[in-house]
Amino acid sequence: MIISKDTVVTLHYKVLDTQGKLLEASPEPMAYLHGGYGNTLPKIEAALEGREPGYQVRLNLQPEDAFGLRDESLVRTIPRSEFPPGVKVGGQLQGRSDDGHEQSFRVVKIKGPVVHLDGNHPHAGKALCFALQVVDVQPASAEEVAHGHAHGAHGHHH
Numbered sequence: 001m002i003i004s005k006d007t008v009v010t011l012h013y014k015v016l017d018t019q020g021k022l023l024e025a026s027p028e029p030m031a032y033l034h035g036g037y038g039n040t041l042p043k044i045e046a047a048l049e050g051r052e053p054g055y056q057v058r059l060n061l062q063p064e065d066a067f068g069l070r071d072e073s074l075v076r077t078i079p080r081s082e083f084p085p086g087v088k089v090g091g092q093l094q095g096r097s098d099d100g101h102e103q104s105f106r107v108v109k110i111k112g113p114v115v116h117l118d119g120n121h122p123h124a125g126k127a128l129c130f131a132l133q134v135v136d137v138q139p140a141s142a143e144e145v146a147h148g149h150a151h152g153a154h155g156h157h158h
């Protein structure tokens with residue numbers, strides 16, 4: 001089956017930096033609903049459109065086409081006294097950005113009485129190489145199309 005709108009694509013992926021250092025690899029295949037549902041990067045969907053299982057590609061993407069540029073207004077500090085207990089470095093906190101949107105912040109470090117937070121995606125501002133290998137392509141169910149994401153073993157769990 002060919003990758004087109006409303007197919008569920010199962011793939012292996014690796015994310016590398018421009019020096020070829022491995023940043024992230026899928027421990028098991030990932031499945032996503034193809035067709036502009038925002039489940040993966042638009043450049044990845046464009047590269048996979050019309051392809052079949054077995055297809056492999058390496059995509060070099062600029063930050064704008066990957067996880068975006070860094071936004072330094074999302075880097076902030078809060079007093080440790082305002083910090084909910086049990087959250088550790090590497091954990092996430094929910095907050096609001098300056099324009100009032102809900103935003104999750106990564107805890108970068110805790111130094112004395114101050115907690116350093118960063119709301120940027122960990123890969124924001126980086127040019128990245130995505131190594132993709134298509135494992136399987138199936139038609140999406142009506143329910144998957146209605147939900148806008150893939151279900152099943154490697155998809156979304158409710």
Ligand code: ZN
Nearest residue numbers: 147149151156
């Ligand atoms: Zn669902």
